[in-house]
Amino acid sequence: MLTFNQNGIYCAQADVYIDPWKPVDNAIITHAHSDHARWGMKKYLAHIHAAPVMRYRLGQDIEVQTADYNEPVTINGVKISLHPAGHIWGSAQVRLEYKGEIWVVSGDYKLGEDGISVPFEPMRCHHFITESTFGLPVYNFPDPATVHHDINDWWRKNREEGKNSVILGYALGKAQRTHKHLDPSIGNIYTHGAVDNINKLYEAAIEPLPVARRIDSSINPKDIKGDIIIAPPSAENTPWLRKLQPYKLGICSGWMQLRGTRRRRGADRGFVLSDHADWGQLNTAIKETGAEHIYVTHGYKSVYAKWLQDAYGLNATEVETLYTGEQLDEPETTGGEDAGI
Amino acid sequence: MRAFSELFTHIDQTTSTNEKIDALADYFEHADPRDAIWCVALLTGKTPRRTIKSGELRDWCAETSGTPVWLLEESYHVVGDLAETISLLLKGSDGETSHTLHEVINSLIALENKTDDQRKAYITGMWRQLSQQELFVFNKLITGGFRMGVSDKITIKALAKRYSIDENIVAHRLTGNWQANETLLDTLMSATHDAADISRPYPFYLAYALETAPEELGDVKDWQIERKMDGIRGQIIVRDHQLFVWSRGEDLLTEKFIEFEPLAKLLPSGTVIDGEIIPAKDENFLPFHVMQTRIGRKNVTKKSLTEAPLVMVCYDLLEHDGVDIRHLSLMQRRELLVQLIETVKEKEANIPLWLSPVLICQNWEEVAAQRLKSREYNCEGLMLKRKDSEYKTGRRRGDWWKWKVDPLSIDGVLIYGQRGHGRRADLYTDFTFAVWDGDELVPFAKAYSGLTDKELLEVDRWIKKHTTDKFGPVRSVTPELVFEIGFEGINASSRHKSGVALRFPRILRWRKDKPAKEANTKADLIDILHVYGGL
Ligand SMILES: [Zn+2]
Ligand SMILES: [Zn+2]
Numbered sequence: 001m002l003t004f005n006q007n008g009i010y011c012a013q014a015d016v017y018i019d020p021w022k023p024v025d026n027a028i029i030t031h032a033h034s035d036h037a038r039w040g041m042k043k044y045l046a047h048i049h050a051a052p053v054m055r056y057r058l059g060q061d062i063e064v065q066t067a068d069y070n071e072p073v074t075i076n077g078v079k080i081s082l083h084p085a086g087h088i089w090g091s092a093q094v095r096l097e098y099k100g101e102i103w104v105v106s107g108d109y110k111l112g113e114d115g116i117s118v119p120f121e122p123m124r125c126h127h128f129i130t131e132s133t134f135g136l137p138v139y140n141f142p143d144p145a146t147v148h149h150d151i152n153d154w155w156r157k158n159r160e161e162g163k164n165s166v167i168l169g170y171a172l173g174k175a176q177r178t179h180k181h182l183d184p185s186i187g188n189i190y191t192h193g194a195v196d197n198i199n200k201l202y203e204a205a206i207e208p209l210p211v212a213r214r215i216d217s218s219i220n221p222k223d224i225k226g227d228i229i230i231a232p233p234s235a236e237n238t239p240w241l242r243k244l245q246p247y248k249l250g251i252c253s254g255w256m257q258l259r260g261t262r263r264r265r266g267a268d269r270g271f272v273l274s275d276h277a278d279w280g281q282l283n284t285a286i287k288e289t290g291a292e293h294i295y296v297t298h299g300y301k302s303v304y305a306k307w308l309q310d311a312y313g314l315n316a317t318e319v320e321t322l323y324t325g326e327q328l329d330e331p332e333t334t335g336g337e338d339a340g341i
Numbered sequence: 342m343r344a345f346s347e348l349f350t351h352i353d354q355t356t357s358t359n360e361k362i363d364a365l366a367d368y369f370e371h372a373d374p375r376d377a378i379w380c381v382a383l384l385t386g387k388t389p390r391r392t393i394k395s396g397e398l399r400d401w402c403a404e405t406s407g408t409p410v411w412l413l414e415e416s417y418h419v420v421g422d423l424a425e426t427i428s429l430l431l432k433g434s435d436g437e438t439s440h441t442l443h444e445v446i447n448s449l450i451a452l453e454n455k456t457d458d459q460r461k462a463y464i465t466g467m468w469r470q471l472s473q474q475e476l477f478v479f480n481k482l483i484t485g486g487f488r489m490g491v492s493d494k495i496t497i498k499a500l501a502k503r504y505s506i507d508e509n510i511v512a513h514r515l516t517g518n519w520q521a522n523e524t525l526l527d528t529l530m531s532a533t534h535d536a537a538d539i540s541r542p543y544p545f546y547l548a549y550a551l552e553t554a555p556e557e558l559g560d561v562k563d564w565q566i567e568r569k570m571d572g573i574r575g576q577i578i579v580r581d582h583q584l585f586v587w588s589r590g591e592d593l594l595t596e597k598f599i600e601f602e603p604l605a606k607l608l609p610s611g612t613v614i615d616g617e618i619i620p621a622k623d624e625n626f627l628p629f630h631v632m633q634t635r636i637g638r639k640n641v642t643k644k645s646l647t648e649a650p651l652v653m654v655c656y657d658l659l660e661h662d663g664v665d666i667r668h669l670s671l672m673q674r675r676e677l678l679v680q681l682i683e684t685v686k687e688k689e690a691n692i693p694l695w696l697s698p699v700l701i702c703q704n705w706e707e708v709a710a711q712r713l714k715s716r717e718y719n720c721e722g723l724m725l726k727r728k729d730s731e732y733k734t735g736r737r738r739g740d741w742w743k744w745k746v747d748p749l750s751i752d753g754v755l756i757y758g759q760r761g762h763g764r765r766a767d768l769y770t771d772f773t774f775a776v777w778d779g780d781e782l783v784p785f786a787k788a789y790s791g792l793t794d795k796e797l798l799e800v801d802r803w804i805k806k807h808t809t810d811k812f813g814p815v816r817s818v819t820p821e822l823v824f825e826i827g828f829e830g831i832n833a834s835s836r837h838k839s840g841v842a843l844r845f846p847r848i849l850r851w852r853k854d855k856p857a858k859e860a861n862t863k864a865d866l867i868d869i870l871h872v873y874g875g876l
Contacts, residue, residue, distance in 0.1 A: 137408055138416045138429035257429070259353070259477075260421050261767055263490070264794075268356055303415045310409065 001078070001096060002103050002127065004295075004319050009105055009129065011096055014075040016045075018094050018105045021322040028080065029054065030107025031091035032172060035323045045073070047082050049090030052201045053172060069118065085109040086120030087275050088173030089206060095123055103127040104289065108323075110274065111281040114144060116176050116206070122288035130286060131323070132299030133276040134254050135307075141254060141278040147271050148181035154250060154269055156186050159226035164247035168267075171198045171232040173275050174252055176209065179230055184210045190224060191215065192231035192240075215240075254278065287312070298323040344372055345380060345442045346474045352489055361491060365499035374525045376442040381529075382521035384496045388485045392452040393464065395423055398483065405465050406430040418760055418814045419767060424480030433473030440467075447522070449482060494735060504530045509544075512734045517541030518593065539580040542587040543613060543659045543667065544734040548724065548741035555705045555744065558725065565671060565728050566700040566708055568720040569743055570654050571629045572619035577601060577653055577694075579608040580663075586618075599641055600651050600693045607685050607692060611663025614678070615732075616656045616697065620649035626719045630832060630844075652693040655682065656724075659732060667732035674732070675699075708744075715746045721829065722746045748827035749869060750849055752860045755822040756782055758804040760814045761789065769804040769816065770797055772848070774826055776839065778863040785839035785866060786826050791848030800851075823852040823860050831870050841866050 003010050008020030008027075016026040023040030030036050032053035037046070039058050046054060048066040055062060067073060069092065072081040077099075082092035087108040094105040102125040109131070111120050134141075155165045169175050175195045182189055189212035191199060196214035203209060213219065215229070221243040235241050236249075251267040254274030262270035277285060286294060286308065294316040296305040301318035308316035348368045352361050369377050382388070399417075403410045408430050420426040445467075452460045464483070471479055481487045497515070501508045511530070517538045519529055558564060574589040584605035586595045595601075598618065608614075620627040620635075631649045635641065658678040659667055666674060682696055700723075702708045712723050722745035730740035753774030761770035771789045775782035792800065800822070808816040830844035840863070 136416050136419060137406075137412060138420055138426060140429065140432070255767070258420055258767070259425055262353075264768075266356065269354055300415075300419075303412070307409075307412060 001098050001101055002105070002129075004321075008321075011078060011103075013098055014078040014080065014096070016075065016080075017041075019107065019323070028094050030085065030094060030105065031087055032057065033088070033108065033170075036107060045080075047090045047092045049205050050092070051090075052205055053090065053198065056197070056201060069121075083123055084118035084121045086111060086114070086117055089117045089176065089202060091117060091173075093121075093123060095125065101126055103129070104291075105129045106131065106285075108133070108276055109285065110277045111285060112144065114177050114275070115180050116173075116202070120285065122285065124288075124290050126291055127293045127295070128286060128289045128291035129295045129297060129319070130282065131276065132282065132296050132301055132304040134274065134278050135282055135296070135300040135304030137279045139254060139257055139278045140280060141257065141272055141274055144273060147252075147273045148178075151178065151181070151250065151252075151271055152183045152186060154248070155182070155228050158248045159187055162226060162246070164224060164226065164244050165228045165250060166241065166244060166247045167228060167230050167250050167252060167271075168233050168236060169230065169252040169273075170275075171195045174273070175199070175230050175232070176202050177275070178252055178273070179209050179212065182210055182228060186228075188213065188224070188227040190219075190227055190229045192229070192235055194232045194234075195230050286314070293317075295319045297321045342438065342440045342442055342445055342471070342475050342478065344368065345376060346472075346478045348380070349478055349489055350474055352491060358495060361495050362499045362502060365491070365496065366502040369499065369503040369526060373441055373443070374527060377526040378524060378529065379443050379446055379521045381496065381500070381515070381526060383482075383487045384489065384491050385493060385515055386488075387521060388487060389446055389450050390453070391483070391485050392449055393460065393483050395484070397461070398423065398427060398464075398480075401461055401465055402427045402430055402468075405468060406432075421761065424484045425477060427480050428473065428476035431468050431476060433476050434470055435472070436470065438470045438472075438475070440470075443522075445479065446482060497735075500530060506530065509734045512544040513541070516544055539583065540578065540585040540587075540593065542576040542578060542585070543615075543665075543732075545574060545576075545589050545615070546733045546741065547736040548726075548743045549736060549738050551725065551742040551744040555708060555725065558742070561702055561705055561708060563728055565675070565726045566702055566711070567656065567697045567724045567726070568700070568715065568718055569722045569724045569745065570617035570619055570626070570697075571719060571721045572617040572632065572654070575616065575618045575653065576659070577604060577608075577612075577614045577616070578660075579605055579612045580610055582606070582610055588618075597635075597641065598651055600646075601653070603689070604692065604694070607689055608681075609662065611660060612658075612681070613660035614653065614655050614657070614694070615659055616653040616694075618651055618653050621652045621695070622648075622650060628719055628830065628832075630830075650693070652695050654695050654697045656697050657732060670729045670731065671726055672728045712744055712746060748829055748845075748847075748849070749831065750825050750827045751776065751785075751866060751869070752823050752852055752855060753786060753826050754782055754820045754857045754860045755800075755824060756784060756817060756820055758800075758816050758818060768797060768801045770801070772800075772824075774824060775820070776861050776863050776866055778839075782820055783838045783863055785837065785841065785863075786828070786843050786846040788824075788826055788846045788848050791827075792851065796851055820857050823855040823857055825849040825852055831866075833870060839863055839866060841870050 001011060007022040007024050008017040010017050016028055017024045018028045019030055019036040020027050021038055025042045027041035027044050029044055029046040032050045037054050044062060044064040046064055048068055051064045051066045067082050069082050069084055072079050079097040081095045083095055085091040085093045085107055087110055096103045104123045104125040109120050113119050158165045167178055169178050171194045189210060191212050191214050193214060199209055224244060229244060248268040250269040250271055251265055252271045252273040254276055255261045256270030256272045292315055294308050294314050296316060296318045298321055305316040305318045308314045348364060351364045399413055403413050417423055417426045467479060497508050497511045500511045514530055518540050576587045578585040582605055586598050586601055588594050620632045627649060635645045635649060655678060658674050661677050682694055685692055700711050715722050725742045725744055727740040753776055755772055756775045757773035758769035759771040761768050773784050774786050775784045804816055804818050807818045809819055810817045826846050827849040828843040828846045832842050834842035
């Protein structure tokens with residue numbers, strides 16, 4: 001039912017693309033990260049919580065139809081529904097059913113709770129399209145509760161030493177997740193403009209986050225002492241960040257699992273906190289779908305597809321896409337919002 | 342093991358030098374003294390002999406963790422460090438263990454004489470007991486190369502802090518022949534130890550590369566100018582009528598350099614000379630690679646003794662009549678060195694000690710002209726030393742500078758990228774470059790250093806988008822990017838398709854201005870070979 005062409009993942013029967021990377025007429029969007037939700041589609045279909053971020057990043061004038069999880073729409077006989085992917089708030093797996101054949105496009109996903117998104121829901125299907133960002137057995141992520149605890153401890157220690165704590169994480173998803181688990185009794189929380197903009201959308205759609213202040217021109221950086229600042233990766237090595245000295249730098253990413261990557265990034269601390277499935281979660285998720293046919297996209301595609309063939313006897317193939325997955329160094333496209341002072 | 346693993350994690354989680362020093366000093370004070378001395382040994386590169394092969398570790402890890410070997414290999418390519426890969430594939434235990442560092446190291450050493458079954462049983466048994474944090478440290482102890490992101494300088498500073506003694510004294514006490522199993526840190530750091538080891542060299546004083554125009558160093562008359570030899574930096578020590586030859590890497594190489602044997606009788610006891618060990622014949626220096634073949638061999642052959650006899654070009658005198666004279670000025674030390682060598686030459690004209698010639702220059706232009714002649718002397722450039730400088734410890738700025746000749750260079754086309762290791766494991770950072778031979782590209786050099794981090798990321802992304810083929814960790818790419826490759830020397834080589842082998846190739850810059858067609862050719866390389874090739 002689905003094919004892969006130069007524009008993206010295509011369903012000819014319903015004439016829709018899922019997460020297309022070239023402008024098309026009809027696009028279903030798994031989530032609002034910039035490599036999945038791109039500019040230029042005539043019509044978008046997305047989850048109710050993804051739509052505000054898409055409007056904010058792609059333009060208020062885009063045409064978006066929204067749906068909640070488990071709320072099917074039927075297009076030319078194809079029953080299409082969104083289901084929680086647990087990746088970020090508003091992220092969805094797209095389920096398509098036609099004449100008894102079921103496909104699931106999972107976009108990006110992770111298992112387990114993160115406090116800000118509806119947890120991943122396993123879907124039975126025949127064909128499953130999976131990412132493989134962390135598709136190697138060396139990626140076994142620690143319990144996120146421990147990591148959030150470590151972040152607070154780190155903040156407390158830095159504060160005792162008279163230093164600020166700067167946390168770098170994607171503005172959409174990672175930032176809210178980190179923010180939500182901070183302990184405001186330690187000190188003040190500040191946000192970079194790019195983070196604050198997304199936080200406001202989150203608070204309008206879902207719930208309030210712990211009190212934080214946006215660092216804008218009304219704030220004197222000298223008044224920030226022993227506090228924590230949440231900023232996107234693109235803020236690194238900018239004059240904006242230098243004004244917050246002295247500080248310690250922490251990076252939240254699954255890539256921080258590897259010592260070499262941690263050291264290359266030159267952060268003071270790497271926190272292994274990922275919005276993508278680790279090795280164990282990928283395997284669990286795929287087994288639970290019961291699917292015979294697995295299409296492996298962005299990540300360790302070839303290795304992971306071979307593993308699925310060898311270990312579980314599945315018909316797994318790698319698929320070339322333009323999704324970039326979690327990037328450590330490339331600044332995320334944030335749609336030109338004001339970055340603050 | 343736990344305290345040591347915690348120390349490691351603490352150091353690994355900070356980029357602050359002071360924090361590292363404090364953590365180490367604290368460990369030296371509170372750890373089991375038998376562990377503390379091992380910690381210093383590991384940090385200064387005195388790692389115990391390896392008793393387990395990588396292949397064995399891979400097989401046992403694959404079996405214990407239920408990972409197919411091919412998947413383990415793929416993981417290793419990404420992680421870049423076998424010890425780390427294994428510790429990530431095995432799940433650490435939650436239980437508490439009470440193994441001490443020295444006990445674990447000694448058990449590993451003892452495995453050398455055990456059966457394969459016993460070796461495997463010990464390693465996999467430990468894997469099951471250790472926590473995630475300890476697993477990595479344990480595997481690092483097996484595979485060696487445990488540097489923990491701590492330089493010798495930091496170790497020395499931490500010891501100086503712990504024992505409240507001067508850094509130079511710490512550095513000196515750390516050199517020499519001590520064994521972690523035969524001494525304790527307190528003993529090593531005590532004054533009584535100083536007299537005990539007669540083979541002990543002094544820490545080498547190393548120069549930084551000149552960063553400014555030489556004129557900025559002031560009056561040329563305040564500087565001693567020498568050629569920078571291309572050999573093995575070493576110290577010749579005669580104490581108690583015994584000879585010891587040390588290399589800068591702190592290997593005792595006395596047996597390899599039998600030419601120096603007569604010096605035990607010729608030099609007065611209580612002499613330490615710093616210099617460069619070089620092959621030389623009929624008053625001429627030979628290229629470095631002539632000696633390399635000889636160092637690698639177990640026994641020195643007659644043939645190599647006649648083909649590449651070694652001499653020491655003497656730079657400095659560190660100990661005179663049994664007295665440490667490093668605090669004297671370079672002028673004073675040089676005078677004593679000249680006297681010493683002259684006296685010895687009167688006894689025996691043919692000794693393998695040559696004074697490093699001092700170049701007489703009236704101004705910096707003359708110095709610059711001398712520098713340009715470096716290759717004629719098989720030298721790397723010049724050494725500039727302040728005449729009133731004392732002999733310091735380690736790499737220091739200010740009094741000594743090396744002013745190297747610009748490397749030879751050639752423009753090559755990037756044809757393969759390979760994933761890096763260690764801290765660059767997720768990037769394509771190891772490159773192979775080619776020159777044109779007609780319409781064909783022939784690889785001539787591999788290089789990985791020389792680009793900025795930003796450029797590395799850019800090339801990495803480019804490689805990922807322009808891959809034409811993949812084999813293992815290597816990708817071949819469309820031949821488009823041109824880089825200027827610098828190197829220190831060139832030799833004919835029948836093993837390489839290009840016909841040449843380069844010494845120390847590295848990337849000088851990315852020639853974004855040049856299309857691939859305009860890169861250099863194999864004929865250009867052969868030209869350079871004829872002009873600069875050794876022998
Ligand atoms: Zn995403
Ligand atoms: Zn993605």
